[in-house]
Amino acid sequence: MKIVCIGAGPAGLYFAISAKLRDAGHDISVIERDPPGATYGWGVGYGDELLDTLFRNDRESARRIRSASVLWEEQVIALHGADRAYLGGYGYSLNRASLLEILAKRARSLGVNIEYRRAVEDISEFPDADLVVVADGANSRIRQNYAKEFGTEVSQGSNPYIWLGTDRVFDKFTYDFEETRAGWIWFHAYPSSNEISTFVVDCQEDTWRGLGLDQLGDEETVHLLERIFARSLDGGSLISRSRGRPASWQRFTQVYNQTWLHDNVVLIGDAAHTTHFTIGSGTMLAMLDAIVLAQKLFERGDDSAVALKEFDVEGHAAIGHMQAAARTSMAWFENVDRYLDRNVHEFCYTMSTRHSVQHPWQFQYHLMNQNLVVRKALRLLATGSRWYRARRRGEPRR
Ligand SMILES: Cc1cc2nc3c(=O)[nH]c(=O)nc-3n(C[C@H](O)[C@H](O)[C@H](O)COP(=O)(O)OP(=O)(O)OC[C@H]3O[C@@H](n4cnc5c(N)ncnc54)[C@H](O)[C@@H]3O)c2cc1C
Numbered sequence: 001m002k003i004v005c006i007g008a009g010p011a012g013l014y015f016a017i018s019a020k021l022r023d024a025g026h027d028i029s030v031i032e033r034d035p036p037g038a039t040y041g042w043g044v045g046y047g048d049e050l051l052d053t054l055f056r057n058d059r060e061s062a063r064r065i066r067s068a069s070v071l072w073e074e075q076v077i078a079l080h081g082a083d084r085a086y087l088g089g090y091g092y093s094l095n096r097a098s099l100l101e102i103l104a105k106r107a108r109s110l111g112v113n114i115e116y117r118r119a120v121e122d123i124s125e126f127p128d129a130d131l132v133v134v135a136d137g138a139n140s141r142i143r144q145n146y147a148k149e150f151g152t153e154v155s156q157g158s159n160p161y162i163w164l165g166t167d168r169v170f171d172k173f174t175y176d177f178e179e180t181r182a183g184w185i186w187f188h189a190y191p192s193s194n195e196i197s198t199f200v201v202d203c204q205e206d207t208w209r210g211l212g213l214d215q216l217g218d219e220e221t222v223h224l225l226e227r228i229f230a231r232s233l234d235g236g237s238l239i240s241r242s243r244g245r246p247a248s249w250q251r252f253t254q255v256y257n258q259t260w261l262h263d264n265v266v267l268i269g270d271a272a273h274t275t276h277f278t279i280g281s282g283t284m285l286a287m288l289d290a291i292v293l294a295q296k297l298f299e300r301g302d303d304s305a306v307a308l309k310e311f312d313v314e315g316h317a318a319i320g321h322m323q324a325a326a327r328t329s330m331a332w333f334e335n336v337d338r339y340l341d342r343n344v345h346e347f348c349y350t351m352s353t354r355h356s357v358q359h360p361w362q363f364q365y366h367l368m369n370q371n372l373v374v375r376k377a378l379r380l381l382a383t384g385s386r387w388y389r390a391r392r393r394g395e396p397r398r
Pocket of ligand 1: 010043119121137140142200268270280
């Protein structure tokens with residue numbers, strides 16, 4: 001099969017790998033508008049579920065992803081950088097640039113052709129392709145060309161956010177909410193390597209304008225945010241420029257498509273659906289799309305039309321609850337000032353249960369978990385569970 005993937009993000013590259021692994025006879029090209037190594041953003045967070053799946057799908061790239069990743073343990077929620085409450089859990093993260101390098105290298109080793117510095121304008125550029133996989137992200141050019149056929153609905157979140165890095169290494173997944181003269185502003189941060197952490201700042205529109213952030217240049221923005229979050233940064237600096245341009249303020253793009261199919265063209269990853277970054281699942285879903293599509297094509301052999309239809313129907317059914325949770329989460333943060341008059345334990349609890357039913361006993365359990373001894377015991381349990389899962393999926397000992 002001659003397959004063209006548009007976009008060398010996690011979705012496009014991981015689809016190319018997954019399809020080649022299942023059928024080495026496929027002729028697959030991935031076309032990317034940017035040069036190699038140029039990308040936006042900092043770290044990508046993920047959990048054990050994704051790692052289990054990646055190890056099952058392609059041990060080679062999974063091992064590299066794991067060894068390039070760092071671990072964070074526990075979440076801390078701070079008000080004014082000082083009052084703190086804790087949530088359990090752990091996760092992994094790695095630099096987005098490292099993830100893409102690993103995937104591109106693996107794809108090439110399997111015989112995938114990757115063409116950089118070519119921005120695709122339309123699918124008519126590939127008249128002889130049997131299948132065009134559109135993986136060009138949330139603002140997909142190709143999806144926009146066929147918005148009617150896909151039944152595309154796009155909307156934007158109201159909070160401005162900016163995706164920065166910092167040389168202050170956070171070992172916990174950290175939220176800090178600061179009150180300024182113009183209103184509340186907050187960040188979430190987590191390590192993306194041993195030297196750098198991801199640092200995403202978010203606030204309501206009025207606060208953003210009130211602080212003058214809509215008018216400031218890159219350097220002034222960074223300096224102002226460093227002053228606001230000085231306590232949490234503890235002497236560390238914010239970094240605006242990753243490998244490409246300096247970061248800029250964005251609004252989250254919510255994407256929904258009634259169908260991901262149009263003739264021999266299929267949408268995957270953010271081009272098909274987005275989930276707000278506060279649930280940290282977009283890359284995971286992009287990679288799962290890639291695996292499921294490759295598997296469907298493999299199972300259906302010559303009947304790719306059936307494979308694509310199954311991918312579309314089953315994919316929509318599977319992702320519905322994630323998109324609902326992401327919408328709830330985004331709305332919660334857009335109205336967060338409603339909850340910021342509470343003490344830090346109540347606030348943290350409200351945040352942790354923002355997309356689930358709350359039972360009365362859960363709050364007592366949450367309070368109990370603030371105790372240092374209980375937290376240490378929970379961390380020990382989490383370490384045991386992590387160790388067991390790592391052995392089960394065959395991860396080498398580290
Ligand atoms: C602030 C923030 C934090 C996030 N944190 C996390 C996280 O912790 N964990 C997580 O799982 N997800 C996270 N995400 C989501 C994640 O970034 C995306 O879901 C993921 O990158 C989607 O992968 P993709 O391959 O579909 O699209 P992308 O990664 O956007 O890749 C699309 C690629 O297509 C290329 N392209 C675009 N147009 C064209 C064209 N016309 N021709 C050729 N190439 C083109 C682009 O250059 C890009 O390389 C976060 C998102 C944001 C905004």
